[in-house]
Amino acid sequence: MHITTQKLSSQRKSAFIGGIFLIIMAAAAFFSYGYAHQSLVVNGNAYDTFANLKSSSTLFKAEIFSWLIILIADIIVAWAFFIFLKPIHKQLALLAAWLRLIYTAILAIAIAHLILVLLLTSNSAPLLNVEEQAMLFLNGFQVIWDMGLIIFGGHLMVVGYITMQSSTIPKMISFLLLLAGLSYIIMHTLLTFFLQFEKTIAIFQAILSIPMLLGEISFGIWLVVKGGKIIKNGY
Template structure:
């Protein structure tokens, strides 16, 4: 009876993780490509700040999208931990904690976006510190989101690595999917280490992004697999 209950809980965890990964992907696309992303011009701080001032509701929707990503990451951490615990409970727990640490960094990064809203929405800041200082401080918070999130993704790459490792060791996660997770983890760590240590080489970072784009999307494939097949697998000890 206990074994049956355990399998039921693992299958529920598969659904939770699967839906969390898919909703997280949709919310991340909304944040980066539909709301905040189009407002930011990397080579033009003044235009970026004016875009945000003129489209504050869109910017707020972007922040909300990132909050959805954060919540989904927490749910995914729990679901994947439960689902992969039969393989190796300690490593599965380590993978979950790595994702939680990444999520905490993402949360602090999102606060930078909220600081932007506070600055833009307050006439007091503008009148007391002057426009030049106001603009530089606002731009600093906008850029701090990306740089802080990038550091968090280095931690996230380790989470993906252990997911791939656990998948390879399991007898129920497809091997090809696990291999792509492992390759994707190296893509994440290379791109974001370069972004931290050598941010001037943006062309190289973009090339690495294109090289690893499919493996780095393997977590989305994992979410789909969990919902279609993963929730129905037979667990063998």
């Protein structure tokens, strides 16, 4: 399939935009979940968690704001991926976009739980068992997000399969995307449905965290640097 200059320009723009927003998303996720959420939430301790949220309300608000950035970035990336991957396989590119948008909708529901927690911590009126209520919503956020990440893993596997068909995208990146997708599915299926196997989950987390991190990050960097720049007679 011959790629015209106009199509190439569209490919380059979508690749660059998608890559930039992937990197923005990674940075926002590192702050929101890797730093803020882990600093504020004490697993299994509703009272300490609530005290942290009350005393560090600015940090909690910053976490929620970062999640909103991630939400918007996910929508943009879904669009950019579709434009970039459409010449390779239109139907699968559409499937990948829909999977990411479904994940984004689930993430929005999860974020709503954090907003409810913010309302609870901001309420000056005395409420019954407010700490337990806040912890319930925080747990709800985690479970809903974990379920969404199973779908996100499916999205990455579809993207990895599509990129594997390309002659311009490095096969190593495609492999990392496939591995990351499979890792997300395994890891978050365990976290959602098999929490009783704590030791097994800890082992899987240690093993799968690296491919989960490298998959989209490597693709994002490649998109920014090289995506859509190479003209070939076929993808």
